[in-house]
Amino acid sequence: MLVYLVNPVFASGQNDGFLYGTSYIAACLLRAQHDVKTFVLRNQQDVENFLSSVSRNAPRLVGFSVTTNQSEKITRILERIREQSKAVCIIAGGIHPTLFVPYLLRNPSLSAIVRGEGEGAIIDIAEKMEKNAEIGDIQNVCVRVNGGVKQNTIRPLIDDLDSLPFPDKSTLDYQAVVDYCGGAARFIFSRGCPFKCSYCSNHAIAALYGGSNYLRFRSPALAIEEIDRTCSAYRNINHLILDDDIININKKWFLEFTSQYARHIRKPFICNTRAGTATAETFHLLKQAGCARVNIAIETGNEQLRRTVLVKPISNVQIESTFAMAHAAGLSTMAFNMVGIPGETTDLFMETVRLNKKVKPQVPQLSIFSPYPGTVLGDECIKKNYVLGPKDGADRENAWIDLPEFPAKQIELCFHAFHFLLRLPSWMLLPPMPRISLWIARMWRYGKMLAGKAGLAITAPQK
């Protein structure tokens, strides 16, 4: 059976178009002898090409992977597919439909949604469709019934990730993906995280599965084989990005993986860790294995906000020592930060700037907090009417929320001023200076924009 999978990555700068979710789905469908084609949708031209392919080749099943930031744009595409064909089965999987079942009701063009891990469900769906049977009883699948939603039970998590085929790279132009992102190849070997940060989807997925045995890894040997095969099959791969949430969370796995990586792969890589889990030895092993940069979350410089609102019980001292250990091992660092956290104010945001100045990440990165439905913090924001509504595209740069003490416009101002503020002396970040500092930052930005329009060169603050 011909199946089309769709990776919507509109205005999603970070994303190269290859999604692990659909690549696992594709690999399982291929293993079951189905024909699969994966489409990357970055812009309107991609949408038009995809729609004309649907109309020419009439796939029986079309499956979208949906994140919240893409969900609205996808709605319009679903409608256009349905206008073209009444018979095609259109399904959506991924984090947004998994944690927000009303997505099915909001999109009448969808035939069903798949919640949670989709490998088992997709095979069942394809099998039933080949027999012209109904798909409404399959585990993990939700369908519309009498104006409501019938939610079937969820099958258990896949215990042994080694039982899965490697994520497929043949049903899309993976070479173009590598070239598109300057020679980077991404990998993920684990699923899950044992922590319960209120803004992240992990606690919600764990809850969907009753919280048990959530964290799993593919074995180090197969992880190395997956990297090796990719690096041999595609040109110009000059570094790897390992997207596992916390690379060192399973110590045994980490020791084996880093030692095998050092022996067999020898390409620089980027990975993530969490303050409080990594020691000097962790960073030493990463360095020895060829790690170039490690990403560490700060999120906010205010410890109270981090502990209580974000449910991330990590102290500033732990964060400082984690960055210091990484730098001492000779690693470059990237800090993840957020602005617009419920309970935050402009003054508290300045604490984030100050902590970043102190720990000196080579790449300080700031996102605007996004309240994702189905997460504890996201749902609380929805309940308190803080949410302005989902927006398409790069949501980390647009305020979705308007807080009583931190209005959306002020959040966006802080977001745009972040890299400028990092260059100011620390005393300019202490009350009552933030107002003045932000005003200077705004003037700087307007100045830069006007200079840009007039074609003048003006030195930008370092990003």
Ligand code: B12
């Ligand atoms: C790795 C990762 C990335 C990588 C993606 C790399 C890649 N090549 O896929 C990078 C860094 C590029 C990235 C980017 C972004 N990410 Co991200 N990312 C993740 C992370 C950590 C893991 C996701 C993953 O791939 N897991 C492994 C795969 C196998 O699992 P999966 O995707 O869930 O897929 C399974 C099921 O969902 C289902 N499924 C998925 N798709 C489909 C499709 C069909 C048809 C079917 C049947 C089933 C199905 O079956 C799959 C196999 O079991 C998650 C956190 C998490 N715990 O999920 C966040 C997460 C998905 N990301 C998130 C966000 C916000 C983003 C960005 C929007 C951030 C930004 N503004 O730049 C971007 C853009 C994404 C986009 N599509 O537009 C949020 C999404 C929240 C939400 N409600 O939408 C998450 C949940 C993190 C969080 N904050 O909680 N991300």
Ligand code: SF4
């Ligand atoms: S540690 Fe990171 S991946 Fe784990 S729950 Fe918290 S934010 Fe999510």
